[in-house]
Amino acid sequence: MGSAAPTIDRLRQTLAGIDPSLRPALPGGSRQIGFDAGIGAVLGGGLACGGLHELVPVGPVHLAAATGFAMALAALSGRGRGETLWIATDYAASEAGGPYGPGLDLFGVDSARLVMLRVPRAVDVLWAMEEALRCGALSSVIAELTGDGADAGLTATRRLSLAAREGKGVCLGLLLRHGGLSMPSAASTRWQVAAAASEPDRFGGLGRAAFELSLVKNRRGPCGRWIITWDHHEHVFQPAVPVGVAAPPLDRSDRARLSHAG
Amino acid sequence: MWLPRLSTDRIERGLATRDNKTPHIIAAPSESALRLTAVNNAATALGLKPGMPLADARAMFPSIEVMEADAEADLRVLEAVSDWIDRYTPLAGLDTPDGLLLDVTGCAHLFGGEAAMARDLIERLARQGFHARATVADSVGCAWAVARYGDVTVIPRGETVAAMLPLPVAALRVEPKTAAALARMGLKCVADIAGQPRAPFAARFGDGLLRRLDQALGCAGEPITPRLPLPSAMAERRFPDPIAREDDVLGTIEQLAHELGRVLERRGEGARVIALALFRADGAVHRLEIGTGAPLREASRVKRLFEDRLAVLGDAADPGFGFDMIRLSALVTERCDPVQTGLAGSDQSEELAHLIDRLGARFGLRRVTRPVAQDTHIPEYAVAAMPAHAAVRAVPAPICAGQDSLSPVRPIKLFERPEPIDAIAEVPDGPPVRFRWRHVMHQVRRVEGPERIAMEWWRDDRGNKLTRDYFRVESGIGARVWLYREGLFGSETPRPRWYLHGLFA
Numbered sequence A: 001m002g003s004a005a006p007t008i009d010r011l012r013q014t015l016a017g018i019d020p021s022l023r024p025a026l027p028g029g030s031r032q033i034g035f036d037a038g039i040g041a042v043l044g045g046g047l048a049c050g051g052l053h054e055l056v057p058v059g060p061v062h063l064a065a066a067t068g069f070a071m072a073l074a075a076l077s078g079r080g081r082g083e084t085l086w087i088a089t090d091y092a093a094s095e096a097g098g099p100y101g102p103g104l105d106l107f108g109v110d111s112a113r114l115v116m117l118r119v120p121r122a123v124d125v126l127w128a129m130e131e132a133l134r135c136g137a138l139s140s141v142i143a144e145l146t147g148d149g150a151d152a153g154l155t156a157t158r159r160l161s162l163a164a165r166e167g168k169g170v171c172l173g174l175l176l177r178h179g180g181l182s183m184p185s186a187a188s189t190r191w192q193v194a195a196a197a198s199e200p201d202r203f204g205g206l207g208r209a210a211f212e213l214s215l216v217k218n219r220r221g222p223c224g225r226w227i228i229t230w231d232h233h234e235h236v237f238q239p240a241v242p243v244g245v246a247a248p249p250l251d252r253s254d255r256a257r258l259s260h261a262g
Numbered sequence B: 001m002w003l004p005r006l007s008t009d010r011i012e013r014g015l016a017t018r019d020n021k022t023p024h025i026i027a028a029p030s031e032s033a034l035r036l037t038a039v040n041n042a043a044t045a046l047g048l049k050p051g052m053p054l055a056d057a058r059a060m061f062p063s064i065e066v067m068e069a070d071a072e073a074d075l076r077v078l079e080a081v082s083d084w085i086d087r088y089t090p091l092a093g094l095d096t097p098d099g100l101l102l103d104v105t106g107c108a109h110l111f112g113g114e115a116a117m118a119r120d121l122i123e124r125l126a127r128q129g130f131h132a133r134a135t136v137a138d139s140v141g142c143a144w145a146v147a148r149y150g151d152v153t154v155i156p157r158g159e160t161v162a163a164m165l166p167l168p169v170a171a172l173r174v175e176p177k178t179a180a181a182l183a184r185m186g187l188k189c190v191a192d193i194a195g196q197p198r199a200p201f202a203a204r205f206g207d208g209l210l211r212r213l214d215q216a217l218g219c220a221g222e223p224i225t226p227r228l229p230l231p232s233a234m235a236e237r238r239f240p241d242p243i244a245r246e247d248d249v250l251g252t253i254e255q256l257a258h259e260l261g262r263v264l265e266r267r268g269e270g271a272r273v274i275a276l277a278l279f280r281a282d283g284a285v286h287r288l289e290i291g292t293g294a295p296l297r298e299a300s301r302v303k304r305l306f307e308d309r310l311a312v313l314g315d316a317a318d319p320g321f322g323f324d325m326i327r328l329s330a331l332v333t334e335r336c337d338p339v340q341t342g343l344a345g346s347d348q349s350e351e352l353a354h355l356i357d358r359l360g361a362r363f364g365l366r367r368v369t370r371p372v373a374q375d376t377h378i379p380e381y382a383v384a385a386m387p388a389h390a391a392v393r394a395v396p397a398p399i400c401a402g403q404d405s406l407s408p409v410r411p412i413k414l415f416e417r418p419e420p421i422d423a424i425a426e427v428p429d430g431p432p433v434r435f436r437w438r439h440v441m442h443q444v445r446r447v448e449g450p451e452r453i454a455m456e457w458w459r460d461d462r463g464n465k466l467t468r469d470y471f472r473v474e475s476g477i478g479a480r481v482w483l484y485r486e487g488l489f490g491s492e493t494p495r496p497r498w499y500l501h502g503l504f505a
Helices: A004-018 A037-043 A060-078 A090-096 A101-107 A122-135 A154-166 A253-261 B006-013 B041-045 B054-060 B071-085 B114-127 B140-149 B160-164 B176-184 B190-194 B198-205 B207-217 B246-267 B299-317 B348-363
Strands: A032-034 A046-048 A052-057 A084-089 A114-119 A140-145 A172-177 A189-195 A210-218 A224-231 A236-239 B024-030 B033-039 B065-068 B092-095 B099-102 B233-243 B269-280 B285-296 B323-335 B368-373 B383-387 B413-425 B432-437 B440-453 B468-475 B480-486 B497-503
Touching: A032 A060, A037 A046, A037 A210, A037 A224, A052 A060, A052 A154, A060 A084, A060 A090, A060 A101, A060 A140, A060 A172, A060 A189, A060 A210, A060 A224, A060 B497, A084 A090, A084 A122, A090 A114, A090 A140, A090 B413, A101 B368, A114 A122, A114 B348, A122 A140, A122 A154, A122 A172, A122 B348, A154 A172, B006 B024, B006 B033, B006 B071, B024 B041, B024 B054, B033 B054, B054 B065, B071 B092, B071 B099, B071 B285, B099 B140, B140 B160, B140 B207, B160 B190, B160 B207, B176 B198, B190 B207, B198 B207, B233 B246, B246 B269, B246 B299, B246 B323, B269 B299, B285 B299, B285 B323, B285 B348, B299 B348, B348 B368, B413 B480, B432 B468, B432 B480, B432 B497, B440 B480
Parallel strands: A052 A172, A052 A189, A084 A114, A084 A140, A140 A172, B024 B065
Antiparallel strands: A032 A046, A114 B368, A189 A210, A210 A224, A224 A236, B024 B033, B092 B099, B233 B323, B269 B285, B269 B323, B368 B383, B413 B432, B413 B497, B432 B440, B440 B468, B468 B480, B480 B497
């Protein structure tokens, strides 16, 4: 295995010469959004700003979860300073509701740093997103596409990826498709998002937002599946305590060793 | 300026052949009969006059062509002419139904004097198929009267009274009834009235007649109400040969923006609203207006904004045979002090403001918004979408921050109108057990609530005063939604209805 790594690096460089969107992240210039160790390892550190990422809900009911995940990523990319642009068609806003300021504030997303754009058609969404990614004044752009997002095919997403790269590598591009998991795309990653059951508090009420994430496409590494929660006070993703897993055995070997040592 | 044949000109311009031999008349019902309202030159030559009953005209010429009157179309044509006439002076007002009032003070010398200007105006309008008569005078009333009842083009300064005196009374812009009553008394021309004592006229006709008299003689002022807002600064360019290529148009816009920017810079101002007028060679005028978030005078940015705007308009800004004049004007300006830019790269907020301007120029400023918190506890009114270029950044009021819950108490997405759902509760005023939303049945796994929100007493214009009990619900598949039951069971309604208002992450 040791001899394969240089070969893969060389191949990557060759590919980068052919397609600029495959070029490795700018050294030092591009920021990354941190996850916990499990997801971070797969992404090579974290989710790269200055790139395009796609989020697709598992079903129509899970659209709000995908929206929440996108908003949480936007909050992380802004780090309390950057601005977020939300682009949706009129139809998308009436179909799936509009972003709600007070709720976003409570969710950990500063609604005073949110700009919302409503456009008439899906192609306008793509145009606006490209311009916004390129301008380099925003920390994240979220674009909502209804249906299977057929307007955002391979060519359109490649344009968006390049625009995100041109924009000084600071802007996180998030394409939120209402459906269309099988659409071809040039995005760096594609996430399938479902709402997961939240961990209830001790009175049985609702817990923190929990997401079941499947990384179904990753240009830089393997895919995976995780359940995470969003801590809206600390602004951090945390791995959810798996529900329904058998309790660890009491006579585990590591504990046994510790007790010997103690 | 008077367009005596506006209605018939409108129809003849629409015909394939310009044939001024065919008589055209236009009729409309008035005074319990169909009467002629407009006739063209050929019809006048046959002895037809406005006001004549249509039956008489038909009896004289059975084969004559009659059109129906269309006052709205006439007004549209008049507005189009007024748009076009903007090239002479920005201060132009409509004088319905068939006239325009222009303030040419300080503009005439650009066209070689008042007489030359009027001649040019009439000639150009004639080429477009309009019969026009124009008079330049000291007072609006005098110009109006001489254009219609006289045959002089320019009334020199100080000769207003002399020009007015021989004209008939109707030239004073009085009601036809008043004019008829004056004629019965033997007062036929302006001189008959101007020399008389004023009190009897005021007693008999009110002050309308005397005011019109004073306005015509130049004793009383009469402002012109401009149809379009007057720009604070403007730059324009005329082309001997019309230009049609988009690059040329945009290049000209940038040059004009430079000129405009220099004017504004001297005043220490920047433009907040910029209007572009493209005068097409055939007389049509395209007007575009863009607003900016911050005072702007940078030419390249102005050009960029109009580039985006023109790209959307497409065929709506069709150059046709080309534009022969382009004008850029700053309608609203604001103080704009030069800012010292930092050495450490460009300013993010300025970049963002420009992006917002560009998105606004393309999609409309109302479509780019920021949420601004409002002081109310009704969920749908608690936040308002303000245009992003004007929004003041307010610190959002933390609502319900004291609520003891692990999850946020407000949804991240809210529906504009709450969606009706079928919900089943164990008891009529209890939390829901299952609900059906968009044809999908959801079992309620966890629920928090109720949070009771009563409507404000003054918001009862739709008769909607029912109290809402909100529940935060997590369904069996993990979806978290915000439901409410409208109406208190028993005291407000016997059958409370359920709605889904928002979605949690």
